[in-house]
């Protein structure tokens with residue numbers, strides 16, 4: 570079916586729209602990052618992607634870019650154009666008003682306000698609509714949005730760096746540099762494409778990390794920093810708290826655990842949110858992720874230590890796992906993972922990053 574409807578040119582322009590859309594990952598939450606390319610007579614007359622904060626949408630941005638040239642054009646869009654009245658009129662209306670004659674779309678939008686109505690609306694306007702080009706790729710790019718809408722939690726990416734013999738740090742918890750500069754850059758790119766980065770307070774106590782994106786020119790793409798901290802032990806002198814005025818820092822504790830620390834952290838510029846306590850006193854991470862989704866977070870990455878990693882894996886809340894292994898052994902230390910990954914994780918990619926080796930695993934749906 571897909572091969573009959575779509576030409577080689579269609580594929581090229583959709584790939585371009587996908588690349589555009591990817592640029593906005595990490596910036597557009599609570600909305601998905603949608604790429605849109607307007608093409609007339611094989612020439613690109615307009616391009617757009619969802620703007621930071623989620624509005625304007627990709628299609629209206631591309632239409633504004635094209636001006637009058639959008640009339641009679643084909644729109645390549647990475648997600649079903651919306652059909653609902655939010656702060657602005659629906660993109661389906663905007664495409665019709667601009668005179669677009671055909672819409673090629675990668676994948677439907679599961680948002681209950683849209684869910685097929687965008688396509689119905691476009692067809693009612695007499696626009697030709699072809700759906701399903703690069704559907705798999707688009708679904709991967711929109712994983713955050715799909716997870717938030719369908720599961721009520723963000724897409725969760727877990728990253729761990731370990732020595733060749735499987736340790737994350739030396740015993741005693743001192744900060745240990747495991748991976749090299751190439752792997753480090755890759756992690757900072759992942760940070761830029763995440764809406765939030767989450768760690769357990771143990772990682773803060775031992776490493777005092779910044780958790781920002783330090784790639785040159787991309788500092789403004791730092792994600793929201795989230796600390797899972799049941800008893801609110803996050804030190805006021807930590808780098809996270811000291812920079813909370815510049816980069817939003819959310820501390821997720823348990824209800825009623827430490828009212829004084831709560832006040833102090835708030836006064837220092839952190840946002841403190843309280844969730845249910847598990848029987849052992851720890852934060853209910855499933856509830857924590859639901860809370861992040863309610864706040865609009867669609868993509869979370871976590872670099873937070875073996876305890877949080879184990880909790881997420883055991884609760885079946887880690888969607889993608891990146892294991893970076895250095896060629897050097899530590900001999901002894903804190904083990905990365907107690908035991909192997911569960912069988913539901915399928916290796917999907919294996920690559921080199923300088924001297925390190927990166928393996929990516931995806932959870933079976």
Ligand code: AOF
Nearest residue numbers: 600601603619626627650651655660680
């Ligand atoms: C599009 N193009 O670029 C994006 C879309 O709150 P609103 O009114 O901005 O609507 C948000 C919803 O719109 C979001 O949940 C998703 O379904 C869709 N996002 N749609 O046509 C876009 N970002």
Ligand code: ZN
Nearest residue numbers: 626650651660
């Ligand atoms: Zn829209």
